[in-house]
Amino acid sequence: MAAISLTNVNQVFGSGTAQVQALTDVNFAAATGTLSLVMGPSGSGKSTFLSIAGGLLTPTIGEVTVDGKKYSGRSKKGA
Numbered sequence: 520m521a522a523i524s525l526t527n528v529n530q531v532f533g534s535g536t537a538q539v540q541a542l543t544d545v546n547f548a549a550a551t552g553t554l555s556l557v558m559g560p561s562g563s564g565k566s567t568f569l570s571i572a573g574g575l576l577t578p579t580i581g582e583v584t585v586d587g588k589k590y591s592g593r594s595k596k597g598a
């Protein structure tokens with residue numbers, strides 16, 4: 520089981536003419552004890568990806584799981 524996984528994650532900022540699609544259908548899984556590098560040019564979505572993977576940002580669309588549990592289903596107490 521992946522320690523952290525993102526499934527079909529999309530992130531949209533803003534609306535109308537100011538709308539930015541920061542992430543499009545991102546799929547990622549990291550196993551426990553492994554090292555992952557996030558690389559890409561400026562503006563490619565690295566910080567957005569890390570904010571979502573770290574639970575600081577809820578994706579516009581898609582699912583994030585930690586140890587098989589959905590972030591959206593977790594309480595602030597971590598239960």
Ligand SMILES: Nc1ncnc2c1ncn2[C@@H]1O[C@H](COP(=O)(O)OP(=O)(O)OP(=O)(O)O)[C@@H](O)[C@H]1O
Nearest residue numbers: 532533539541559560561562563564565566567568
């Ligand atoms: N809060 C926000 N509001 C509007 N647009 C945003 C916001 N955060 C990021 N973006 C846009 O989303 C896209 C991805 O930005 P992000 O900061 O994730 O890229 P990055 O790969 O971390 O870039 P850098 O290498 O410069 O740090 C960019 O087009 C950026 O302008």
Ligand SMILES: [Mg+2]
Nearest residue numbers: 562565566567
């Ligand atoms: Mg960044």
